[in-house]
Amino acid sequence: MWGVLIIAGVVPFLTFFMLCSKSQTATRVDALFSSKIDTARFITNLNEMIRGFVAGNLIVGSMMAVATTLMLLGIGMKGAIPLGIASGLLNLLPFLGLIFSLALPLAAAILQFNTPGPFVIITLTILLLHVVSANLLTPTFITTRVNIGPVAATVGILFWGWLWGVMGLLLAVPLTAFVKLIADLHPSLSHLSNVLALAPRPTPRWVRYGETALHRAIPYLRGRPGVKPGGSASPAGDSSL
Secondary structure (H helix, E strand, O other): OHHHHHHHHHHHHHHHHHHHOHHHHHHHHHHHHOOOOOHHHHHHHHHHHHHHHHHHHHHHHHHHHHHHHHHHHHOOOOOHHHHHHHHHHHOOOOOOHHHHHHHHHHHHHHOOOOOHHHHHHHHHHHHHHHHHHHHHHHHHHHHHHHOEOHHHHHHHHHHHHHHHHHHHHHHHHHHHHHHHHHHHOOHHHHHHHHHHEOOOOOOOHHHHHHHHHHHHHHHHHHOOOOEOOOOOEOHHHHHHO
16 A cells, blocks of 8 residues: 555656656657667557557446446346446456455345345356456457467566566556567567567567677678678679679
């Protein structure tokens, strides 16, 4: 809780100052990373990833909340709308989401029902919704938008959760997608990009040999007859070849 309070207090000020110095921040980032990656393309991809992640979670969370609310209204539970919305959104949490989404309506049902029927309906419905969400909705609306594989997402959840606790669990998917965005734009990190990707791409042959082999080959390529310093071949070089 102390960590959450610190983040909640610092992030608004950080966002405010970054927005006030937007042009200067863009210049600094470009100067820092322009020699390594295409900064403009990276920022564009990052914006698309964040929008896709947020939109995907809103879509899945809304569908889960509506389904849970309808089920609670069907069994006649009081306060079905707030309970259904909260339970549906809690189902999005990694690992602990199913437990929290079940515990909330079941705790309310204990105070309202004396027969086992409503408890069975609540448990089976939320379990079914969780299975549908994890195997159908999340891959369709979230995983495809951030373009990381399910294995990479799970490993990312374990790593970031170990590193930052609850906040790491909540931010694991966008953080893993952020790492992939960097790997996408740097040739030497293409192997890491393929490991994290939902649909890996074939690795170029020259990358397999590493940057060292490429740097060793450049002087020989520059020394070839008929090749200009800019890399274009002259007509004489074409005739000799």
